[in-house]
Amino acid sequence: MATEGGPSILPVPEIGAGRPVPLPPPDPLRGAAFLAALGRRLPGLPIRTDPVDLEAVRRDETANLHPPLPLAVAAPATVGEVAEIVRLAAAYRVPLVPRGEGTGLSGGAVAVAGGLTLTFRRMASIRSIDEADVVAIVQPGILNAAFKLAVAERGLFYPPDPASYEICSIGGNIGTNAGGLCCVKYGVTREAVLGLEVVLADGSVMRTGRSIVKDVAGYDLTRLIVGSQGTLGIVTEATLRLRPAPPPKLTLLAFFGSLAEAGAAVSRITAAHVVPCTLEMMDAFTIRAVEDYGHFGFDTTAAAMLMVESDAPGPAAADELRVVDRACLESGATFTVTATDPAEADLLRQGRRSAWWAIERLGVARMEDVVVPRSRMAELVAAVERILAEEGMPGGTFGHVGDGNLHPSFIVPRDDPTAEERIDRARHAVYAAALELGGSVTGEHGIGVAKRDWLERTRGAGAVRAMRAIKDALDPLGIMNPGKVLPD
Numbered sequence: 001m002a003t004e005g006g007p008s009i010l011p012v013p014e015i016g017a018g019r020p021v022p023l024p025p026p027d028p029l030r031g032a033a034f035l036a037a038l039g040r041r042l043p044g045l046p047i048r049t050d051p052v053d054l055e056a057v058r059r060d061e062t063a064n065l066h067p068p069l070p071l072a073v074a075a076p077a078t079v080g081e082v083a084e085i086v087r088l089a090a091a092y093r094v095p096l097v098p099r100g101e102g103t104g105l106s107g108g109a110v111a112v113a114g115g116l117t118l119t120f121r122r123m124a125s126i127r128s129i130d131e132a133d134v135v136a137i138v139q140p141g142i143l144n145a146a147f148k149l150a151v152a153e154r155g156l157f158y159p160p161d162p163a164s165y166e167i168c169s170i171g172g173n174i175g176t177n178a179g180g181l182c183c184v185k186y187g188v189t190r191e192a193v194l195g196l197e198v199v200l201a202d203g204s205v206m207r208t209g210r211s212i213v214k215d216v217a218g219y220d221l222t223r224l225i226v227g228s229q230g231t232l233g234i235v236t237e238a239t240l241r242l243r244p245a246p247p248p249k250l251t252l253l254a255f256f257g258s259l260a261e262a263g264a265a266v267s268r269i270t271a272a273h274v275v276p277c278t279l280e281m282m283d284a285f286t287i288r289a290v291e292d293y294g295h296f297g298f299d300t301t302a303a304a305m306l307m308v309e310s311d312a313p314g315p316a317a318a319d320e321l322r323v324v325d326r327a328c329l330e331s332g333a334t335f336t337v338t339a340t341d342p343a344e345a346d347l348l349r350q351g352r353r354s355a356w357w358a359i360e361r362l363g364v365a366r367m368e369d370v371v372v373p374r375s376r377m378a379e380l381v382a383a384v385e386r387i388l389a390e391e392g393m394p395g396g397t398f399g400h401v402g403d404g405n406l407h408p409s410f411i412v413p414r415d416d417p418t419a420e421e422r423i424d425r426a427r428h429a430v431y432a433a434a435l436e437l438g439g440s441v442t443g444e445h446g447i448g449v450a451k452r453d454w455l456e457r458t459r460g461a462g463a464v465r466a467m468r469a470i471k472d473a474l475d476p477l478g479i480m481n482p483g484k485v486l487p488d
């Protein structure tokens with residue numbers, strides 16, 4: 001057996017060969033030998049072990065997680081470097097955590113004890129934008145907003161738009177299968193990914209899909225990787241589907257005296273077969289928090305607000321919003337208002353995107369992410385209100401109601417020693433309510449570490465067994481983001 005300055009390096013099973021081997025507990029000697037070997041093999045690779053650098057990649061945006069510091073953080077610049085890192089990590093049995101911008105809300109990118117965190121800011125370029133095929137090839141580190149802007153300059157459109165789009169990466173969006181504001185019309189990230197380049201757990205490089213919009217050869221490995229939160233492989237390149245840029249949006253705001261009326265309006269809009277490009281809701285608490293944060297002109301006396309946007313061409317946009325307007329008024333809206341120019345529409349959308357920042361500054365806050373059939377939205381909202389009342393806890397509810405996807409958010413004073421316990425009680429009650437209503441414990445943020453205990457209740461034992469078999473086959477050593485997604 002070959003050695004590389006210290007502990008023995010171990011054989012690396014090929015993907016799909018043999019039985020899974022349990023990952024040994026972290027060992028400082030093995031970790032040091034791994035880093036030394038990495039330094040020798042990839043002398044140009046930035047590897048940081050300073051506590052300040054490690055602290056920066058310890059957490060993501062999820063409250064109440066307590067991850068350890070990682071062994072080190074490295075920033076590869078090429079797929080070749082990623083493959084070499086993975087080969088060495090496999091040989092030294094060192095876990096790897098791929099990390100985008102750390103804006104995740106389920107703990108997918110949080111550090112792992114004895115693990116190497118990989119960041120992709122040195123792999124953040126657009127390889128090509130192909131106007132004939134209407135696709136682009138990008139590296140994982142590029143920010144969603146930067147990519148959107150680059151394709152917009154060519155008259156093209158990349159739809160996935162998480163509210164965090166200015167600060168999250170395409171790699172992270174693929175890792176979580178991110179949703180966003182316009183998913184109601186254009187679908188989530190998965191709908192925009194045509195192919196991936198992925199470094200697998202033995203250091204081999206797999207390609208799934210390419211610049212073609214139809215392809216049914218074999219299993220759909222692209223969709224398997226999208227949303228796998230770095231547990232099956234490391235994405236080093238993505239081929240993304242673009243669309244022609246839609247016309248500027250028209251925006252309608254509708255204010256309601258109760259959440260139930262807003263819920264009824266959503267059902268009416270859906271039943272009228274209108275598919276706006278955005279259908280978002282904010283409750284009274286969120287409206288007030290957002291207004292305190294940024295003064296967007298929302299009615300702070302309302303119990304709920306819907307934001308509806310149409311990007312339909314020509315007069316169709318105004319026609320769509322007329323139907324929406326009628327649906328809102330028939331459901332009891334106190335008033336509706338339509339943005340008169342694109343700058344005003346942008347400001348209103350910015351107001352909705354600020355919801356989490358507005359709430360987060362009010363205390364220890366946790367944003368949740370549950371989804372129910374759209375017809376059961378009102379029941380979910382009522383359940384959240386009941387849970388908040390039972391806990392005597394303030395909180396705001398907002399989200400992508402057009403998809404049945406809500407973000408109930410809980411707030412506890414910073415000096416409350418029981419904050420974590422109370423938030424945990426509330427969030428578990430919300431998950432249970434979502435499942436009871438035929439929904440899921442996550443619509444777009446992922447299972448990460450935060451909801452692993454709920455995976456089986458959500459998907460069933462058989463499905464989790466199948467997921468485990470896939471994980472064992474693709475990552476027999478368990479080095480790919482261990483402790484995420486699957487229950488122990």
Ligand SMILES: Cc1cc2nc3c(=O)[nH]c(=O)nc-3n(C[C@H](O)[C@H](O)[C@H](O)COP(=O)(O)OP(=O)(O)OC[C@H]3O[C@@H](n4cnc5c(N)ncnc54)[C@H](O)[C@@H]3O)c2cc1C
Pocket residue numbers: 060061097098099100101102103104105107108109120140161162163164167168169170171172173174175176177178179180181228229230231233234235236356357444445481
């Ligand atoms: C204010 C705010 C608003 C948000 N709004 C939305 C929203 O509307 N919709 C939504 O879906 N989410 C939203 N989020 C959550 C978050 O922004 C998304 O989950 C986003 O996709 C995370 O991207 P990131 O670059 O920060 O990835 P990270 O958080 O760093 O990582 C996310 C996951 O992807 C994996 N990953 C990262 N890079 C790679 C790679 N190269 N290969 C394989 N796996 C990788 C990580 O291991 C991790 O599991 C919001 C977050 C905030 C703070």
